[in-house]
Amino acid sequence: MQSAGFSAAPVFAFAALWFVAVAAAALVACCCSCCCRGGGSSSSYSYSRRVFALSLLLLFVFTAAAV
DSSP, X not given: OOOXXXXXXXXXXXXXXXXXXXXXXXXXXXXXXXXITTSOOGGGOOOOHHHHXXXXXXXXXXXXXXX
């Protein structure tokens, strides 16, 4: 008989990989925002509010699905 820890191990591994991937994406986005576009001033902000809201919504949905 397997323990609950062994049966949940793949789920925890997926959650850890998800966390690392989101952290890496946030780090890359932050570096690109600060370094590649001249300090991240508001005049270089190219995303519309609608795209930003959609991205945030999808982040919440996929994070909830991963949990």
